[in-house]
Amino acid sequence: REERLFARVVIDASGTWATPGPAGGNGLAALGEKAAADRITYRVPDLKNPAVRARYAGKRTAVIGSGASAFTALAYLADLAKSGDGASTKGVWILRRGISGSTFGGGEADQLPARGALGLAAKAAVDEGHADAVTGFRTEAIERDADGRLVLVGEDGRRLDPVDEVIVLTGFRPDLSFLDELRLSLDERLQAPVALAPLIDPNQHSCGTVYPHGHRELSHPEQGVYLVGMKSYGRAPTFLAMTGYEQVRSVAAAIAGDLASADRVELTLPETGVCGGAGLFDAPDAQEADGGCCAPAPQLVQLGAPAAVGTTAERAPAGGCCGS
Template structure:
């Protein structure tokens, strides 16, 4: 029987959270092997590298990673500045991956196709916890099998976008017109400008990605006559994207929502809410979108291109032979599901959680980062960094540190919930220390008095 202690911990994904996991493990003297499917670390971030994030640098850097970097003379960028995705890679992720403590353990162009146990599919129970993990790795040179004592899945969800079809499967015509559909956040003002200048773009989605795309299209319209946008949302309440404005503890996030609202109210963007896309068709060379509304079937268009900013979903194919405990509809870790369910919550508040919530019935396997949230859209890097700190401590056997989880997320300033307070973890504490009501229609917002008294704010009916 292989001595599991002699094997490395496998980390899947070379983004900020995966590299933070590696930094925490290395700092504890635990051997690591990190697999990145892209040609370089931070490949997913580079896809939206033109976008400026709403979290300043102080929220974008992991503590263990920072200590390693600073031991080699690295200087933290201005803490209050707002980086782009590309700047996060160039000024933080790439330098971190190049450190001598991490570089030998990182393999790029290495896609993890499957994870299992040596000699055991998911049906076998006896002794499976003593069998090493087996990872099927695909590289330019072919496929091979590696072993690991534990696996941290930080592969994210960026490469598996949700389809445009509101039913969760591609809309009729989505594949046919795929060359005219961009998923995520295309670089409207840069490399993709020629696709959108002087044309009408249909933007589907009600999150921050949609807002970014709409704002760039509006800016392009000022320089390129004939440029316009139509905004489609499945929901009718846009409080999550419009946000709390000046009450948002991340001002750039609040500004993003306010600017999106201004686009609609000024008439620069045509907004259609309550629209569930079912089909895409072509009329005289232009695209129209068909969908269900409260009043029946409706057609929206005419557009030249479509931006599907409809979010992402986790790729579960690689873990099919593992025993995972997932939320049945979000497909993230089960323990987080009730607290981040967008059917119930429109905010990003989530209580502290660590290795216990991120583990599965498969001993030694952890889902972290945005993949731990499944299809929910409210993840922040701060959450991922605390997740991997706890997981690394648990793998090292430092249970006290692993259980001492601390997470204080910036308030959104506007969020709602329809979930009964009694069903939420720590709910008996109520909001901001007050009594727990039966139903909460809006999150309470930490005010100056609470902060002056040394209390942190709370949201979504859960005491912070």
């Protein structure tokens, strides 16, 4: 049975979980990626599940990605390699950029301790020899060899040694297909609301240097429609859950008619850790290579007028290199 529901306001908080990014280094699916789908997963494998554990135990697995999900997968594979049933398990970490001081995040200094621990676990996996890092590699194709194993081919022509499995953890993208008939104003690069896009651009911001924002930046020409949460960030990987909570509070206040509360955005963000995206982050500058400079103390921001939202004076971290 089908029916239509009519509403004064629509808040789309559907997330991006169902639309993972592909393996291709150019943002497109790698050549042969679909044909190799039986050996590729786009989720961190649950190695507590016996069937999943058997799939990776004793195998050589490529992990494509550089964020928290990739850290988790590398740590899980390392744990499997240390166990009795997965002694020959090996990870191959595929990175589009090089390894620098900030690759593994804030570590013990990360203001989100669990995220810092993930980075340290991934570093340990590499340092202990359970995973080999392949840097500066942008996947162009995935081929099968004569034994049915997968060979990753880079845009520069490099061919990596065969692997048994591939875990693609390259972020997520919003599903906009069911919003086709709505008048949305989206940035052509990030697929985020136009007013929000420059505030979250991964070429300029990490998670903690994203400027405070609320209902005004999240609105669209279609009156009463808001995209919130991870979906509001489009392709940008700089989203933190606490940002989404504040987005929803602001939007709910605006719907209730309390614009004073809706325009007052109060948010404290941890500025250490890894959550940079593509673009400039693929070629870290000298400061980032030396360990990064994006670790000033978090600060409480109270904005009384929407005109102040997004101004550098209100949010730029003191001495930071990633917030302006």
